[in-house]
Amino acid sequence: MIRISIPQSADLGEVIEIKAMIQHPMESGYRRDEMGRTIPRDIVAHFSCRFESQVVFKTDWGPGMAANPLLTFFARVNRAGTFYFEWKDLNGKAFKTERAIEINR
Amino acid sequence: MIRIPGIVWVMLLFSAPLWSDEVTSFADREDLDPVLVQSGYEWLTPESKALQDDEFENPGWLWVERGRQLFASDSGEPSCASCHQTSDLIFSSSATRFPRWSDSQQTLINLEGQINQCRELRMARESFALESSEMLSLTAFVSQLARGQPVNVALTEEVKPFWQAGRDYFFRRKGQMNLACSQCHDERAGQRLRGDLISQGHPNGFPLYRYEWQSLGSLHRRLQDCDAGIRAEPQPLGSEIYLSVELYLAWRAGGLTLESPAIRR
Numbered sequence: 489m490i491r492i493s494i495p496q497s498a499d500l501g502e503v504i505e506i507k508a509m510i511q512h513p514m515e516s517g518y519r520r521d522e523m524g525r526t527i528p529r530d531i532v533a534h535f536s537c538r539f540e541s542q543v544v545f546k547t548d549w550g551p552g553m554a555a556n557p558l559l560t561f562f563a564r565v566n567r568a569g570t571f572y573f574e575w576k577d578l579n580g581k582a583f584k585t586e587r588a589i590e591i592n593r
Numbered sequence: 594m595i596r597i598p599g600i601v602w603v604m605l606l607f608s609a610p611l612w613s614d615e616v617t618s619f620a621d622r623e624d625l626d627p628v629l630v631q632s633g634y635e636w637l638t639p640e641s642k643a644l645q646d647d648e649f650e651n652p653g654w655l656w657v658e659r660g661r662q663l664f665a666s667d668s669g670e671p672s673c674a675s676c677h678q679t680s681d682l683i684f685s686s687s688a689t690r691f692p693r694w695s696d697s698q699q700t701l702i703n704l705e706g707q708i709n710q711c712r713e714l715r716m717a718r719e720s721f722a723l724e725s726s727e728m729l730s731l732t733a734f735v736s737q738l739a740r741g742q743p744v745n746v747a748l749t750e751e752v753k754p755f756w757q758a759g760r761d762y763f764f765r766r767k768g769q770m771n772l773a774c775s776q777c778h779d780e781r782a783g784q785r786l787r788g789d790l791i792s793q794g795h796p797n798g799f800p801l802y803r804y805e806w807q808s809l810g811s812l813h814r815r816l817q818d819c820d821a822g823i824r825a826e827p828q829p830l831g832s833e834i835y836l837s838v839e840l841y842l843a844w845r846a847g848g849l850t851l852e853s854p855a856i857r858r
Contacts, residue, residue: 489658510650558652
């Protein structure tokens with residue numbers, strides 16, 4: 489599951505708050521199961537948010553992140569368009585979603 | 594956080610009539626000042642309270658959202674929604690009435706048991722494993738519909754033996770530490786234990802998101818943790834004894850409102 493919080497519209501030039509959360513165990517690779525075997529590392533390592541073709545926010549994560557990471561960031565909206573959100577795990581598997589935004593008139 | 598010791602003493606004074614041996618109904622408890630029954634929420638830090646209240650940042654809503662999807666279209670027909678309209682008032686309060694007697698199974702069932710009963714008897718599908726992502730998502734979705742509504746279990750004749758078994762379990766000392774649930778959750782509520790603040794041990798927040806689990810989990814998983822914590826044998830998820838304890842806890846929490854998906858340490 490992915491949850492995004494973003495306004496559907498904004499004033500021209502307005503700075504909006506964007507929140508993005510992904511359901512993911514963020515298994516560090518340091519823990520062991522009941523039999524003492526190492527639980528393999530399974531983490532989302534990259535996040536990026538684009539507005540149309542422009543990257544507005546990007547971050548890389550290590551094994552120290554808690555499960556179900558939540559990000560809050562801000563972006564200035566200068567025209568109507570679409571935000572593209574993408575998370576990538578260590579195996580390159582991507583989780584994507586998008587949200588369109590309009591300009592208030 | 595510092596708790597007012599007065600409240601603890603008042604609880605002890607009231608403990609005799611409250612935990613008498615007779616099977617009592619809600620009506621018999623109406624003399625109790627509701628202030629004596631406090632949700633685990635009251636013992637949270639302000640940060641955790643804020644997280645629980647924030648319908649976006651509270652990670653439990655990830656499961657609620659998934660549950661909403663499963664409910665509407667669970668890989669083919671019929672879906673849960675084709676029989677249960679989510680807007681239906683009766684359904685939105687369903688979670689408040691579990692555990693309860695099931696006529697078709699002739700035993701006590703909780704919400705998980707009801708969902709699997711619908712899966713098997715009405716949808717002819719395999720039941721969901723307890724604690725699976727599907728089961729947690731559906732219980733979270735159904736419980737969340739009842740958020741803010743009071744726990745409302747019925748102590749019918751059929752379920753009284755279970756209530757009694759649950760109550761016995763609650764007051765029986767067990768494990769290498771020889772402790773009973775009541776010794777922590779009645780007698781020591783408000784005191785510290787390894788960095789945790791002991792609450793009254795109510796079930797009204799489940800399924801809930803525990804930092805320690807980094808996930809949503811059921812009441813039975815929490816009971817396994819409490820049993821393991823006193824070095825007693827954890828009972829299986831969905832076992833008759835945990836169902837009985839669940840009924841006793843729901844009765845004991847009478848008046849508290851549902852909080853799922855709650856946040857706990």
